[in-house]
Amino acid sequence: MLAASYFFPIWTIDLNAPQYPEGMGLRIWADEIRGAGEHDLNNLNKLNHYIGMKEIDPDAIPELKIIPFIILFMVLFGAVVFITKNKKLLLAWNIILILFLLIGLYDFYMWEYDYGHDLNPNAPIKVPGMAYQPPLIGSKQLLNINAVSLPGIGGILIFLSLASASFSYGVEYIKSKRVKNVK
Amino acid sequence: MLKKNLLAPFIFSVMLSIVFIGCADNGSKPGTSDAAEKVYVAPGEYDEFYSFMSGGFSGQVTVYGLPSGRLFKVIPVFSQFPENGYGYTPETRPMLQTSYGEIPWDDAHHPELSQTNGEVDGRWLFINANNTPRVARIDLTTFETEEILEIPNSGGNHGSPFTTMNTEYIVASTRFSVPIPQKDVPISSYKENFQGTLSFIKINPDNGHMDIAFQILVPGFDYDLAHAGKGPSHGWAFFTSYNSEQANTLLEINASQNDKDFIAAVNWKLAEEYVKQGKGKEYKSEYYSNRYNNETHTAVSEKREKVLILDPADCPGLIYYLPTPKSPHGVDVDPSGEYIVAGGKLATVIPVHSFSKMIKAIENKDFISDMYGIPVIKYESVIAGEVENCGLGPLHTEFDGNGYAYTSAFISSEVVKWKLGTWEVVDRIPSYYSIGHLMIPGGDSQKPFGKYLVSLNKITKDRYLPTGPELCQSAQLIDISGDKMKLLLDFPTIGEPHYAQAIPAEKLMNKQVKIFELEKNKHPYGVKSEKETKVERKGNDVHIYMTTTRTHFKPDNIEGVNVGDKVYFHITNLEQDWDIPHGFAVKGMRTAELLIMPGQTRTAVWEPQREGVYPFYCTDFCSALHQEMQGYIRISGKNSNTKLSFN
Structure with missing residues (x-):
């Protein structure tokens, strides 16, 4: 499941404006950022x-080069867990994935913050007090554009793999407790 | 007492006539909410049909939605279009090239949609130029003219471009007969020296490219209109002719003497055989083929030097004449392919020929005579029926696919509905005024969409707010879905809506090109990014490789150009977003402004006349900072040494 997440966008940002009834959007993949169209x-x-935001250039975001390796590492690690059936390793896998997720979300937030706030002071359109940070999750009106940010299929797969791993750890944990009790 | 007795019936008849007039008015004036509902397309919703109308003397094609009658686009074809630079820019001027040089206008009459298996397929729209004989092809993914082919050995290309059922060919007949090849002879030697041609233009199914496969030399009549056979009559094409009297002056009298003129039935499959057998003769004929390319964004003109001509005298069975009353105009083949309907414009009946009877008559050699070696079939042996009481001046007929035909009657200004097979008139409705062609979507194909009929009218008089001596011409939308025709809507048109074709919207709307891919731009002066912009001097020519994007030109300051230079602004629109064209104009430019579609390159040529600094700007309201989209070019004196610079 985790491996499959590489083949789908992890996060999606959809934008709607009066001039774009057909909508436009961004698809953030493990290793790149693409347009929806x-x-x-x-x-x-x-x-x-117009608002002085920096150009979104996927080549300028180093994380996009690292994330595929993290996914690969976690997939291999998961394989080891599966083969060894070691509970402690399973727990470690869960914790590390949660850490990576938190770091990833924080990092994503920081990029959004950076794009939304680090604006060219010579931009043609300057609205006092206005920042253009898209939401991490949910929707937000940014001038004429309504931005909706949601996990993509890849993101959902990561959450699902975490959930199923945690569940199996939980099952194993309860099982082992029962075994102990029986003893 | 007697007086009283007479008065009563008189008053009664006056009242009766008022009642009748009142009824007629009620029938013809819609004004009812019922009609309004049928043509109302709510804001944001789409029409059911795209309709392509010829502009007649405007030389262009217009695109209207049906049933709303809303105008979407004017497609420049044969006439220059300063609004976007068509016919002015070096990229598009070659489209208007002919053997007479560049011709900036024409008279465009008959739009014709391409067909597959006898149905409109939405690949291309063809249209003829009457004056300087040409045929154009419009691509229906871009709605732009992509090709114009000149037709040699033609005196005037009225009878075109009509398609065969798989668009193997489009046909073209000459309206005026002329000496072929042209030569300096007395006009009075008409009978001896003048001839006509019927041209068969081969369409390449992959790219739509048009080439003249062969022409057929025919007697010196006037050839008017045409339609190809379909179904059983596939392989044949039918051409009307008038002036079988071969008059060369005062035709209105002198060409109206014969009781019958002819429809020429041409067996084009046999013509292909004769061509294969080498029966054709090569004639030296100069003409031009102009093709536009969507990657170089440029048209190329190619001169052609010869054409293959078949002479019916060498090709027995190639043509038969069907006698047809009184100067026939339109010739229309019904969806089954069996009936060939003629519009004898001075006749009192609509003659309908039968294809199967024609074949039988040919087998039986049921001929009454021959004209210049072409057998004339006996009228009684080929006629299927005559529609009586058909109105005055019947011109054109289209079909609804449900067994009915609709004929326009110019003089009595009405549409007459009649039944195929029984030939009886079942309904009629006035048109306002002087209907020429009429059109049912798919109405000349094997699969008509028999819901609406459009009457294309020459005269509008009191129908709209008056606009001085020149009034609009108009189209009238008529509901033909029921037993009785109902007038739904009047709408004015651009130029003369001579003829039209229409196609269901879903066949076109989803295949529209939105942008031209910048990556595929192969224009020799196109650039892919602002980094590649530059200014180059070659002698007195200055080439500016410029880009547009929201919301600036690059470069937007240019110096080092002198009076006497010829300046080429080669402008690439870097946008890759739908509906973001940019425009360009520089002060004092004597050509035309440009409209540049996303990913496209266009060139404006400007010859500065006086020293100074000249602004240029975007002419298409492109975005919030459109008004900031401007620049300057400095013009120095002749032979000045101002350094070439730009930023």
Whole structure:
């Protein structure tokens, strides 16, 4: 499940505006950022230059190079857990994945914060007090654009793999307690 | 007492006529909420049909929605279009190239949709130019003219472009006969020297490219209109002719003398055989093929030098003449392919020929004579029926696919509905005024969409708010879904809506090109990014490789250009977003403004005349900072040494 997450967007940001009834959006993958439509990223950068937002350039985000390795590491680690059937390792796998997730979400938030706040002071459109940080999850109105941010299929798969691993650890834990009690 | 006795019936008849007039008015004036509902397309909703109307003397094609009658687009075809630079820019000027040089206008009459298996397929729209004989092809993914082919050995290309049932060919007949090849002879030697041609233009099924496969030399009549056979008559094409009198002056009298003129039935499958057998003769004929390419964003003109001509004298069985009353105009083949309906514009009946009877008559050699070696079939042996009481001046017929035909009557200004097979008139409705063609979506194909009929009218007089001496021409939408025709809507059109074609919206709307891929832009002066922009001098020519994007030009300051230079602004629109064209104009430019679609490159040519600094700007309201989208070019004196610079 975790391995499959590499093949789907982890997070999605969908944007709607009066001039874009068909919508546009971003799809954040483990290793890249793409537009929902072929030219969406390019078009979004064009729109963002009015408010002075930096161009979203996937090559300038180092995390996108690291995340695939983290996923690979976790998949291999998971395989080891599966083969050894070691409970402690399972627990460790769960904790590490939770840590990575928290770090990842924090990192994602920081990037959003950075894009939303680090604006070119010479931008044509300046609205006092206005920042353009899209929400981490949920929807938010940013001038004429309504941004909706949600986990993608990849993100859901990561959560599901965490949930199932935690569940199996929980089952194992309860089982072992029962065994102890019986003894 | 006597007086009183007479008065009563008189008053009664006056009242009766008022009642009748009143009824007629009620029938023709919609004004009812019922009609309004049928044509109302709510804001944000789509029409059921795209309708393509010829602009007649405007030389263009217009696109309207049905049933709303809303105008979506004017497609420039044969006439220059300063609004977007068509026919002015180096990219599009080659489209208007002919053997007479560039011709910036024409008279466009008959739009024709391509067909597959006898049904409109939405690949291309063809349209003819009457004056300087040409045929154009419009691509229906871009709604742009992609090709124009000149037709040699033609005096005027009225009878075109009509398609065969798989668009193997579109056909074209010459309206005026002329000496072929052209030569300097007395006009009075008409009978001896003048001839006509019927052209068969092969359509490449992969890219739509048009090439003249062969022409057929025919006697010197006027050839008017045409339609190809379908179903059983597939392989044949039918051309009307008038002036079988071969008059060369005062045709309105002199060409109206013969009781019958002819429909020429051409066996084009046999013509293909004769071509294979080498029966065709190559004629030296100069003409142009102009093709536009969506990757170079440029049209290329190619001169052609010869054409293959078949002479019926060498090709027995190629053509038969069907005698047809009184200067026939339209010739329309019903969806079954069996009936060939002629519009004898001076006749009192609509003659309908039978294809199967024609074949039998040919087998039996049931001929009454021959004209210049072409057998004339006996009228009684080929006629299936005559529609009586068909109105005055019947011109054109289309079909609803439910066994009915609808004929336009120009002089009595009405649409007449009649039944195929019984030939009886079942309904009629006035048109306002002087209907020429009429159109049912798919109405000349094997699969008509018999819900609406559009009457295409020449005269509008009191129908709209008057606008001085020149009034609009108009279209009228008529509901033909019931037994009785009902007038739903009048709407004015651009130019003359000579003829039209229509296609269900779903066949086109989902295959529209939204942008041109910048990556595929192969324009020799196109650039892919702002980094590649530059200015180059080659002698007195200055080439500016410029880009547009929201909301600036790059470069937007240019210096080092002198009076006497020729400046080429090659502008690439870097946008890759739908509905974001940019425009361009520089002060004093004597060509035309540009509209540049996303991913496209267009060139404006400007010859600065006086020193100074000249602004240029975007002419298409592109975005919030459109008004900031501007720049300057500095013009120095002749031979000045101002350094070439730009940023």
